[in-house]
Structure formats: C-alpha cells, structure tokens
Amino acid sequence: MFENINVIGEPRVLSTDAEVDQAQHALGSRFPTGYREYVTQFGEGILGGVYIRIYPPHQILHGENSQANWLDRINQYWFWDDDKELMPKEKALQCIIIGDTYDGDELIIHPEDPERIYVLPRHSEAALVAGHGLVEAIEWLCSSNVLTESFTARDFEPFDSRVEAS
Numbered sequence: 125m126f127e128n129i130n131v132i133g134e135p136r137v138l139s140t141d142a143e144v145d146q147a148q149h150a151l152g153s154r155f156p157t158g159y160r161e162y163v164t165q166f167g168e169g170i171l172g173g174v175y176i177r178i179y180p181p182h183q184i185l186h187g188e189n190s191q192a193n194w195l196d197r198i199n200q201y202w203f204w205d206d207d208k209e210l211m212p213k214e215k216a217l218q219c220i221i222i223g224d225t226y227d228g229d230e231l232i233i234h235p236e237d238p239e240r241i242y243v244l245p246r247h248s249e250a251a252l253v254a255g256h257g258l259v260e261a262i263e264w265l266c267s268s269n270v271l272t273e274s275f276t277a278r279d280f281e282p283f284d285s286r287v288e289a290s
Contacts, residue, residue: 125161125259129171129278137284139163139180147181151191151220153235158258159222169282170226172266172275178223178231178258187285194221194230204244204251211242211251229271231261245271 144160159178168180184191195217202213215234219242223231228246231254233239241261243252252270254261267274 125158126165129166129280131166132279132281134282136167136169136282137180137286138165138167139182143181147185150185151235153220153233154238155222156233156238156241156256156258156261162258166280167282168284169280171262171280172277174226175272175275176223176225176262176265178262179221183285184221189221189224191220198244203249206248206250210253211244216244216251225265225271227272243271 141160141164144155144163148154162178163180168177168183170177179187179189183189198213198216202216204211204216205213216232219232219234220238221230221232222241225231225246230244230246232242232244234242239256241254241256241258243254243265245252254264265271266276266278
C-alpha cells in the first residue's frame with residue numbers, strides 16, 4: 125500500500141491496532157482506508173522531506189493540535205467560506221483532523237464519509253478534496269501542484285511529539 129515510502133532514521137514510534145480502535149471509538153468514526161496501515165507501519169513522523177504529517181491516534185486525542193483543540197480553534201477562526209457547499213463551517217465542526225502539512229494546511233475527514241479527505245488550505249478560503257483514502261490523498265498532496273510544487277521524495281522521518289526537544 126505504501127511501498128514507495130522510504131523510512132529515514134529511527135526509532136519509529138508506531139501506533140498499535142488497539143490505539144487506532146480506541147481513537148475510532150472515542151471519536152465516533154472510523155479512519156479512512158490506509159490510515160491504520162500508515163500509523164502502524166510508519167508511526168509518527170513527517171513525509172516528503174518536510175511536508176506531510178499524518179497524526180497518530182495519541183496526537184488526535186491528546187496532542188498539541190488534538191481534535192478538541194482544533195475544534196475550538198476553527199470554531200473561533202473560520203476562514204473557508206469560499207465554497208460553502210463543499211465545506212460549510214457547520215460541517216467542518218463535525219469533522220476530525222487527521223493531519224497537516226508543514227505549510228499549515230489541515231487534513232480532515234467527516235464521519236459520514238471518512239474515505240473523503242478534505243484539506244483546509246492555509247493560503248486559500250476554499251476547502252479542497254485531496255482524495256478518497258489516505259494513499260490517494262497523500263499522492264495528491266505530493267503531486268497535484270495545488271498546495272505546493274510537485275515533488276517525488278517519499279522519505280519518511282520518524283519523530284515522537286510526546287518527547288520534548290532538548
């Protein structure tokens with residue numbers, strides 16, 4: 125599924141199937157296809173040199189940009205009104221954040237269709253659809269030339285957000 129991703133460095137901080145299951149239960153939604161495989165195979169880190177972060181379950185539930193913190197922030201600061209049919213604020217407030225980009229674009233899913241991955245771009249006021257399932261969304265983020273120039277690097281560098289930098 126992710127055979128073109130090259131892991132650079134160790135240690136990987138892998139999520140377990142139980143952690144994914146617990147997060148899905150706590151959030152009341154399943155994650156998109158490929159999410160479980162990604163966080164259990166690669167864990168927490170950054171993909172594409174320094175571009176995409178897919179949040180592991182602990183980050184979504186308790187991290188710096190946790191689901192609760194993210195909902196508070198977008199409820200207060202909503203900017204994506206250019207396409208109210210695709211993503212009105214009311215719908216966004218039902219969504220779950222699953223990742224972001226180095227540039228500040230946020231990846232979200234809606235519980236009614238968790239396969240459809242949306243992007244709330246940092247430099248645009250219209251939400252976008254990155255694809256169906258995590259594999260397609262990652263490929264779109266890396267290759268579409270929409271949010272950043274297309275790049276071929278699929279290097280993954282692990283890190284652990286729970287460990288403070290010294």
